Structure formats: C-alpha cells, structure tokens
Amino acid sequence: MNAQRIVADMRAGIAAGELAYGSRLPSVRDLAEQYGVSQQTASASYAVLSALGLTRTTAGSGTTVAAGPSADAHLGTYAPPDLTAAEAWRPTGPGHEATEETYLVRQLVAPATWTEWGFTEGADVVERHRIRRVGGVPVQHKVTVLPYAVAAARPEGHDGVPPMLAPVGAPPIRPPHGTRVADWLGWSVDRTEAQITAEPMEPSASEALGMQEGSPGFRIVNITRTPEGETLYVTVTTAPLHHRITLDIIG
Structure with missing residues (x-):
C-alpha cells in the first residue's frame, strides 16, 4: 500500500x-x-x-x-445563428442544482498586464466577479472585464441601469427569450479566442472557491473581439482540476 x-x-x-x-x-x-x-x-x-x-x-x-462532486465546466453551445441555448455550467450527474451569483462589480483602470488581452493600460474598465455553485458547492469562479464604454451600453428602449453596470444584489437584467446578449446590447461580435491552461489559481479565485491560495486549477481566458479586432470583453474562468472542460460546436 x-x-x-x-x-x-x-x-x-x-x-x-x-x-x-x-x-x-x-x-x-x-x-x-x-x-x-x-x-x-x-x-x-x-x-x-x-x-x-x-x-x-x-x-x-x-x-x-475542499472540493465538491465532479462536474462539467461547460463553456457553451455554439449553434449559429442562435447562441441562446448555451449553458455556462452543468452538473455531471442528476440531482444537483446549478446556481450563479454576482458578488463584486467595480470600475478600475486596466493594468499593464492586461495589454496582452487588447486593453490599453490605464483605460477605464468594469470588472464583474461571479461564483457558480452545483448543489450549493462553489465550482466555478468567473471574471468578466469590459471597457467602460462597452459596459455602459443600454438595450434599445431600456432606460434603467445598463445591464453590465448593475450592482451586486440588483435583480438580473436579461434579454428577451431567443435574443443573444451581444445583439441585445448592440455589440458587434466577430470572434472569441479561448486560452485554456492548468496553473495555480489567482487569489480571488481560490478564495471564492474556498480553496487554499495557489491551488492548481483550470484557467480559461476567452477574448471576444469586434470585426475591427478590438477587444469587446474578456472572461477569465477558473475551475478545480477534478472538473472537466466541455464545449459543444454545432454547424
């Protein structure tokens, strides 16, 4: 033994x-x-x-x-032209409810390290932190970073707070059924580049997931760009190594 x-x-x-x-x-x-x-x-x-x-x-x-049952870190279902069927996270087996919570929204200036994502150093950006749980156990940490001008976009006919600037605790503002968020907000999306690595977690991710700082995990960086090649937004998703990363591409 x-x-x-x-x-x-x-x-x-x-x-x-x-x-x-x-x-x-x-x-x-x-x-x-x-x-x-x-x-x-x-x-x-x-x-x-x-x-x-x-x-x-x-x-x-x-x-x-420090970890829950295994699950799939599902990156989405891509079936042009309707992307509304995407599931951000799904349990591997039945009987576990998947939930999501936004726990931090803040405005800051882009650091020099974000230039590799296409952000200009010192530019005003908005950062949103979410935690996803399966059966009440934290399984995925997700950060979305957008230029302030992109985050401030309002859907046509919407006079309230821009959806991407909604503060923590505010009711979620969702597009009409069958409408993509990008189309609803008037974003011009051309492509998304995905970078998947296994490396020590960022402190914010390990803390949110209830794991020791520096624990290894999957790190998925998605950079979404406009037809002109400008960065529209970036998502950084962290999941423990015992989960799986899945992606459906249809058509």
Whole structure:
C-alpha cells in the first residue's frame, strides 16, 4: 500500500460526493491505521491531495474536503445563428442544482498586464466577479472585464441601469427569450479566442472557491473581439482540476 492508492481512493470519493465538501477527514494517525501504512505515507497522501486542491489543512482544524462532486465546466453551445441555448455550467450527474451569483462589480483602470488581452493600460474598465455553485458547492469562479464604454451600453428602449453596470444584489437584467446578449446590447461580435491552461489559481479565485491560495486549477481566458479586432470583453474562468472542460460546436 502506498500514497498513490490512498490519493486515488479519496479522489474517487470526492468526485462521487461520498466525501462531502467541508467534511473533516481522519487525522494522519487515523488514516495510517485505516490503510495500514506509516504516518509518513498518510501525511504524504494528504500533501498530494492538498496540492491538487482537493483538501485543505488548517492548523488546529485538521484536514477537510475542499472540493465538491465532479462536474462539467461547460463553456457553451455554439449553434449559429442562435447562441441562446448555451449553458455556462452543468452538473455531471442528476440531482444537483446549478446556481450563479454576482458578488463584486467595480470600475478600475486596466493594468499593464492586461495589454496582452487588447486593453490599453490605464483605460477605464468594469470588472464583474461571479461564483457558480452545483448543489450549493462553489465550482466555478468567473471574471468578466469590459471597457467602460462597452459596459455602459443600454438595450434599445431600456432606460434603467445598463445591464453590465448593475450592482451586486440588483435583480438580473436579461434579454428577451431567443435574443443573444451581444445583439441585445448592440455589440458587434466577430470572434472569441479561448486560452485554456492548468496553473495555480489567482487569489480571488481560490478564495471564492474556498480553496487554499495557489491551488492548481483550470484557467480559461476567452477574448471576444469586434470585426475591427478590438477587444469587446474578456472572461477569465477558473475551475478545480477534478472538473472537466466541455464545449459543444454545432454547424
């Protein structure tokens, strides 16, 4: 028996929901006795699980599960010309409700690091942070960044707060059924470029997902551009590594 077997068992239990998010795991001593291994092997197992972002160890509180059951990080369903059927996140199995919450909306100036996305350093932008949950467990962190002028767009006939500037807690403003958000807001979308990597999470993502800072995760950067090549908006989606990234392209 080695650490690899213990890690495999616990990964399977977490993915299946048998080891619930937030539940406390056995102590190193108890885990060693359970599997008939040394405490050094048991400790190494927890170290691997922590490095994968599946568990979290806190002084005085022991080790707890830091991930929920496996799910699909579904990037969307693309079926021209109607993109309204896109599902941003869906559970892998039945019986888990998917919910979404916007918890931070702010205006700021674009830092130099965002020039690679096509934003001008110092330009006024709007940043929106969302957290998605499956069965009440946080599974996806999403940040949307737009130039202020784009965020301030109002649909025709809409006199209230621009939808992309709606503050936290405001009722969601959605387009009429069958209408894309981009068309509703008058955005001229030409293409979206996707960059998918596996790397340590940004602090805001790991905090929102309830994971230790620096935990590894999927990072999906989507850059949506106009026909002129200007950046319309950027989304940065973070999901734990034990989820899947899926995408449907139809037509």
